[in-house]
Amino acid sequence: MELYKRKNIPWRIIDKEALVVDPQSSLVYPFNRVAARIWQLLDGTHGLQEIAGIIYNEFEADQEIAAEDTRNFISQLKEARLIEKL
Amino acid sequence: MSSLLDAIYQKAEDLRIPLNVLLELTNRCNEDCLHCYIKDARDINSLSNDDKELTCAQVTALLDELAREGALNLILSGGEAMLREDFFDIAYFARSRNFALTIFSNGQLIDQAKAKRLADLSPVCIYFSLYGSSADTHDRITRVPGSFEKLQNAIILLKQNGLKVGLKTILMRGNIAELKEIYDLGLRLGIETHQFAEEITSRIDGSGASEAAQIDEPALFAYYRQDVPNPPEYIKELPQEEARKKEICSAGTYGVAVSCYGDVYPCAELRLSLGNIKNETFGAIWQRQDSFLDKLRSIKQYGDLEDCRDCALVNFCRRCHGRAWYEAGDWSSCYENAQKRAFLNKRINTEIRRKKEVNLG
Ligand code: SF4
Numbered sequence: 001m002e003l004y005k006r007k008n009i010p011w012r013i014i015d016k017e018a019l020v021v022d023p024q025s026s027l028v029y030p031f032n033r034v035a036a037r038i039w040q041l042l043d044g045t046h047g048l049q050e051i052a053g054i055i056y057n058e059f060e061a062d063q064e065i066a067a068e069d070t071r072n073f074i075s076q077l078k079e080a081r082l083i084e085k086l
Numbered sequence: 087m088s089s090l091l092d093a094i095y096q097k098a099e100d101l102r103i104p105l106n107v108l109l110e111l112t113n114r115c116n117e118d119c120l121h122c123y124i125k126d127a128r129d130i131n132s133l134s135n136d137d138k139e140l141t142c143a144q145v146t147a148l149l150d151e152l153a154r155e156g157a158l159n160l161i162l163s164g165g166e167a168m169l170r171e172d173f174f175d176i177a178y179f180a181r182s183r184n185f186a187l188t189i190f191s192n193g194q195l196i197d198q199a200k201a202k203r204l205a206d207l208s209p210v211c212i213y214f215s216l217y218g219s220s221a222d223t224h225d226r227i228t229r230v231p232g233s234f235e236k237l238q239n240a241i242i243l244l245k246q247n248g249l250k251v252g253l254k255t256i257l258m259r260g261n262i263a264e265l266k267e268i269y270d271l272g273l274r275l276g277i278e279t280h281q282f283a284e285e286i287t288s289r290i291d292g293s294g295a296s297e298a299a300q301i302d303e304p305a306l307f308a309y310y311r312q313d314v315p316n317p318p319e320y321i322k323e324l325p326q327e328e329a330r331k332k333e334i335c336s337a338g339t340y341g342v343a344v345s346c347y348g349d350v351y352p353c354a355e356l357r358l359s360l361g362n363i364k365n366e367t368f369g370a371i372w373q374r375q376d377s378f379l380d381k382l383r384s385i386k387q388y389g390d391l392e393d394c395r396d397c398a399l400v401n402f403c404r405r406c407h408g409r410a411w412y413e414a415g416d417w418s419s420c421y422e423n424a425q426k427r428a429f430l431n432k433r434i435n436t437e438i439r440r441k442k443e444v445n446l447g
Contacts, residue, residue, distance in 0.1 A: 008208035010186035012158040014094050014103060019158055021186040023208045026250070030090040 004044035193240030219267030269315035330389030355408025
């Protein structure tokens with residue numbers, strides 16, 4: 001299931017970290033490097049497994065931890081209604 | 087602020103990333119407010135090329151570059167920004183570059199169709215200035231009959247379209263008697279936020295016309311002694327060596343203003359041009375070594391300014407580099423209105439403390 005950022009969510013990468021704004025709540029979310037990379041990958045062309053694989057490769061993380069962190073972060077994004085499924 | 091948010095802002099400052107941008111799209115306006123700092127009454131057809139407003143292509147090229155430089159929060163301002171026929175082209179372009187959009191307007195041109203288009207932009211907030219609780223007061227300050235009614239209608243339309251609306255009210259001679267009613271009107275209209283300000287930005291043409299509407303200190307003191315909306319909070323008085331560490335305005339660090347003619351300023355009040363985007367790229371202007379900008383960026387706290395370091399009013403001062411430049415001719419020096427206001431804040435603080443003690447006693 002491909003995931004993508006909700007339409008009209010303002011965001012910017014700041015030296016590999018990110019600021020993401022929810023215009024509905026006016027909340028500003030700061031994302032660390034891993035979270036920012038996951039956020040970039042939420043472009044509708046990647047599924048959860050694929051994103052976890054990229055995080056595992058790019059950050060040399062433990063495979064299981066990378067998968068769990070990705071899952072957790074994406075479910076937080078869903079809860080905050082910052083992403084949608086295709 | 088969370089520590090990660092703090093860290094990202096610090097990084098933006100270190101890397102000179104202009105996170106917050108105020109872009110004045112035009113100085114033209116369909117109101118004629120008594121206190122306006124920017125209104126340009128010149129006939130645009132008579133202006134030379136250098137004096138002409140940025141074209142849509144120049145604005146979108148700038149936005150493209152700002153997005154690449156890391157700018158996130160964008161305020162589209164004026165004059166009345168919607169007087170530009172290409173306002174929505176510019177705003178949609180900004181939307182496509184993922185800016186967090188805020189729009190300053192006077193609401194006079196907003197109808198149902200425009201309200202829908204504004205909703206499509208998903209702005210963070212649309213701010214209007216409200217000067218009175220009745221047409222009588224508001225229209226007297228805008229000097230446009232019917233402007234109060236149009237503004238109310240605009241707010242109602244935006245609320246119907248699910249948009250967030252903020253109001254700004256400047257305390258002036260002409261409206262201080264009805265601020266409570268103005269605040270209540272905002273609540274009735276369902277707005278999200280209402281800011282009250284007491285200082286009027288100096289007119290950029292140097293005429294002093296805007297300050298004529300400003301309230302003097304005795305009237306402000308009398309006002310704050312009453313039960314007011316958004317009352318001032320008690321300021322804890324710190325010893326001098328602590329007080330001088332108070333953070334000062336961050337103009338020129340992660341905030342920037344660009345005029346409708348392309349001049350780049352450290353902020354909308356400190357109108358010392360750093361360069362013009364008609365002649366060079368924004369990045370070239372913002373990133374180059376410039377003694378003024380370097381000094382401005384090095385000032386982080388009151389103690390960094392010679393005049394302020396040992397000033398007994400530092401706990402109560404809310405100085406503005408722009409006003410200092412305008413009033414005293416030096417952005418880093420003290421100026422009369424800062425002193426007067428700081429002294430007034432001190433008196434108000436004493437009053438708040440006295441009230442607290444009475445309540446406790
Ligand atoms: S009153 Fe003047 S010297 Fe004192 S802190 Fe304010 S600006 Fe600085």
